[in-house]
Amino acid sequence: MKPRELSLEECADLLSTSKYGRLGMSINDLPYVIPMSFVYSDGMIFLHSNGRGKKIDLVSKNSNICFQIDRLDKDHWASVIVYGKARISSDMNAKRKMFDIFSQKGLGGHGGKPFQMEELERIEMTIWKIEVLEMTGREGIW
Amino acid sequence: MKPRELSLEECADLLSTSKYGRLGMSINDLPYVIPMSFVYSDGMIFLHSNGRGKKIDLVSKNSNICFQIDRLDKDHWASVIVYGKARISSDMNAKRKMFDIFSQKGLGGHGGKPFQMEELERIEMTIWKIEVLEMTGREGIW
Numbered sequence: 193m194k195p196r197e198l199s200l201e202e203c204a205d206l207l208s209t210s211k212y213g214r215l216g217m218s219i220n221d222l223p224y225v226i227p228m229s230f231v232y233s234d235g236m237i238f239l240h241s242n243g244r245g246k247k248i249d250l251v252s253k254n255s256n257i258c259f260q261i262d263r264l265d266k267d268h269w270a271s272v273i274v275y276g277k278a279r280i281s282s283d284m285n286a287k288r289k290m291f292d293i294f295s296q297k298g299l300g301g302h303g304g305k306p307f308q309m310e311e312l313e314r315i316e317m318t319i320w321k322i323e324v325l326e327m328t329g330r331e332g333i334w
Numbered sequence: 335m336k337p338r339e340l341s342l343e344e345c346a347d348l349l350s351t352s353k354y355g356r357l358g359m360s361i362n363d364l365p366y367v368i369p370m371s372f373v374y375s376d377g378m379i380f381l382h383s384n385g386r387g388k389k390i391d392l393v394s395k396n397s398n399i400c401f402q403i404d405r406l407d408k409d410h411w412a413s414v415i416v417y418g419k420a421r422i423s424s425d426m427n428a429k430r431k432m433f434d435i436f437s438q439k440g441l442g443g444h445g446g447k448p449f450q451m452e453e454l455e456r457i458e459m460t461i462w463k464i465e466v467l468e469m470t471g472r473e474g475i476w
Contacts, residue, residue, distance in 0.1 A: 212406050214356045216365035223358035223365050225402035227413050229476055260367035264354050271369050334371055 198329030203272045206261055207232040216258035217250040233293045239320035251278050270331035276322040286319035287312045340471030345414045348403055349374040358400035359392040375435040381462035393420050412473035418464040428461035429454045
């Protein structure tokens with residue numbers, strides 16, 4: 193059976209019901225992929241991380257990213273690829289925006305504990321906002 | 335809690351016990367990530383795919399890949415990143431090698447059915463052999 197293309201609505205459904213995705217970045221055509229928790233809201237993808245390390249170095253040099261989400265079962269797979277530009281920010285407005293959307297979804301920080309705004313103000317945190325430029329999806333059997 | 339680096343042995347353990355990973359590729363620093371089933375054997379990663387499409391185009395232009403494997407639980411995550419060079423081949427020797435290692439692991443093709451050598455000889459299939467140049471891993475809580 194050949195893979196089937198997913199509609200934009202089916203892609204958005206998989207994004208809305210997933211908690212984790214894989215963030216692909218690249219410098220000098222050396223790719224780098226890491227798992228990230230995320231929220232899809234208002235047609236954008238929001239991530240959070242600390243403010244140092246390889247992924248921050250990479251995105252600061254090349255904001256073109258690929259965010260990949262999937263549902264892999266024994267026989268069946270479905271995968272959505274989002275191409276976009278990532279913007280990172282550590283200011284209070286970005287933290288508040290992320291606090292709002294994570295709270296709406298009942299998601300939190302370390303260990304799944306709900307965020308407290310007072311804690312967010314205190315801790316170092318970088319918010320990633322990914323504008324979706326293109327989104328494609330497919331499903332098939334292995 | 336800060337993430338902890340995994341030892342090479344722990345990385346190899348996660349590779350040996352996983353069935354699916356995410357393959358990262360890049361052209362012109364535009365990253366591309368897809369899920370792939372794989373087998374880790376003799377210090378190399380083996381994938382199979384059909385012989386056409388975007389991933390074949392990309393790997394033909396840039397063989398530098400990143401293969402990422404993880405185990406994501408509610409609170410805890412572990413992730414291994416392999417950097418390597420991918421070599422693709424559709425000849426019978428490559429098919430036989432893949433047939434042997436997939437059979438040893440009890441893995442098969444479409445729908446998980448065991449491969450038959452007669453079928454492999456007949457069908458179009460591209461074998462990906464990834465030489466591991468560097469491997470790193472970390473674990474932590476979300």
